[in-house]
Amino acid sequence: xxxxxxxxxxxxxxxxxxxxxxxxxxxxxxxxxxxxxxxxxxxxxxxxxxxxxxxxxxxxxxxxxxxxxxxxxxxxxxxxxxxxxxxxxxxxxxxxxxxxxxxxxxxxxxxxxxxxxxxxxxxxxxxxxxxxxxxxxxxxxxxxxxxxxxxxxxxxxxxxxxxxxxxxxxx
Amino acid sequence: xxxxxxxxxxxxxxxxxxxxxxxxxxxxxxxxxxxxxxxxxxxxxxxxxxxxxxxxxxxxxxxxxxxxxxxxxxxxxxxxxxxxxxxxxxxxxxxxxxxxxxxxxxxxxxxxxxxxxxxxxxxxxxxxxxxxxxxxxxxxxxxxxxxxxxxxxxxxxxxxxxxxxxxxxxxxxxxxxxxxxxxxxxxxxxxxxxxxxxxxxxxxxxxxxxxxxxxxxxxxxxxxxxxxxxxxxxxxxxxxxxxxxxxxxxxxxxxxxxxxxxxxxxxxxxxxxxxxxxxxxxxxxxxxxxxxxxxxxxxxxxxxxxxxx
Numbered sequence: 001x002x003x004x005x006x007x008x009x010x011x012x013x014x015x016x017x018x019x020x021x022x023x024x025x026x027x028x029x030x031x032x033x034x035x036x037x038x039x040x041x042x043x044x045x046x047x048x049x050x051x052x053x054x055x056x057x058x059x060x061x062x063x064x065x066x067x068x069x070x071x072x073x074x075x076x077x078x079x080x081x082x083x084x085x086x087x088x089x090x091x092x093x094x095x096x097x098x099x100x101x102x103x104x105x106x107x108x109x110x111x112x113x114x115x116x117x118x119x120x121x122x123x124x125x126x127x128x129x130x131x132x133x134x135x136x137x138x139x140x141x142x143x144x145x146x147x148x149x150x151x152x153x154x155x156x157x158x159x160x161x162x163x164x165x166x167x168x169x170x171x
Numbered sequence: 172x173x174x175x176x177x178x179x180x181x182x183x184x185x186x187x188x189x190x191x192x193x194x195x196x197x198x199x200x201x202x203x204x205x206x207x208x209x210x211x212x213x214x215x216x217x218x219x220x221x222x223x224x225x226x227x228x229x230x231x232x233x234x235x236x237x238x239x240x241x242x243x244x245x246x247x248x249x250x251x252x253x254x255x256x257x258x259x260x261x262x263x264x265x266x267x268x269x270x271x272x273x274x275x276x277x278x279x280x281x282x283x284x285x286x287x288x289x290x291x292x293x294x295x296x297x298x299x300x301x302x303x304x305x306x307x308x309x310x311x312x313x314x315x316x317x318x319x320x321x322x323x324x325x326x327x328x329x330x331x332x333x334x335x336x337x338x339x340x341x342x343x344x345x346x347x348x349x350x351x352x353x354x355x356x357x358x359x360x361x362x363x364x365x366x367x368x369x370x371x372x373x374x375x376x377x378x379x380x381x382x383x384x385x386x387x388x389x390x391x392x393x394x395x396x397x398x399x400x401x402x403x404x405x406x407x408x409x410x411x412x413x414x415x416x417x418x419x420x421x422x423x424x425x426x427x428x429x430x431x432x433x434x435x436x437x438x439x440x441x442x443x444x445x446x447x448x449x450x451x452x453x454x455x456x457x458x459x460x461x462x463x464x465x466x467x468x469x470x471x472x473x474x475x476x477x478x479x480x
Contacts, residue, residue, distance in 0.1 A: 023206045023212065025213070040430070043472060044282060054198065058195075065216060069216075072220055130222070151188070154188060155185070159180075159181070161225040162221040
């Protein structure tokens, strides 16, 4: 798919993408975000794109997720946990990192504990999927389990970690 | 905040998992679900962000010992399977000790405009800027190679096992805590904000304490004073310069914004002094023009800095 081809798909599906951004809660910013999306897609070197519309949807989805996450990180910048683990990027170079790292290690231990508590298989599946970026089908093949087992383990692991993440916030 | 998890979260999580699959294509169905209630998007965003926070804090999984290294793709084919399995058994039988200690390199990379945080098992952290590539070793968290781009290293110091960053033929050895490194095709910039680091190339060693940095262009090396508060400013959305050439500023902006920004040759060496706030520039790169004293012109694939008329 050439750049011109991708642009044609973008223009043909402008309304659908706009609707998708609005469904994501873009509100009045939807038009601006669509423009930002196109600038980003254009300036990102890509190889041939097999499914151009799906590619544009994915880029739009990532844009909305990044936007939400960077806003949330900015809101939390002063909180201990985010500084400690660097969920917000580390920035306070004038404060030696001793204490921040200690907190981070403590919480990282909790994260690993929560994952291990699900059992070795689920923990491995989550790490392979989320940290190493391996697809579900390949993980099923690697571990010799069914795809539905991988899906179920993945769902449990996600839920456990999201719950823990929210508990960190409550403290 | 009593609610931690409910049914709607479970449904949002399903979409988070499904939409992350590279072959997901039910975008119409996903749009309809999002449109059904504003809360759907809120839950989806929150779960995606929560899980990303957690996943980024985790070090990569150790490779299962029973598997061949992933790079040996031939082993996975059916034809080669039996021979491969036999070879794997032999390898396991005789080689497990060596395997345990063997380097297990992996590469982490970011697209332009994307940042990523790597937490190493020893408590060290690497914040990667966009368009960057770092090689690491699962077996040894004290070595890394910056192959391209920029990263801020916050290292847990250990006198007995210093952290060593490879930069082509050169090495940067951590003697303290925090330093920022940018590597281009033929230039290198280092800035130390906490502790100290030592740059080593052949028999040459340059010690860089906090507040010092060095620039290398080709084979020329110049050390300089850096403002420690500004080091790694990109992680907070700002770039500080004390007389850097515009071509360097353009490279930094491209990496941070994910937008191709070039500079006209006539002004490539023009120095810039000041602080650029990245917020807002993503949507409107032209906004950098007045601050930089240049005219920003749209090009086929991005922007170009040109002399002001």
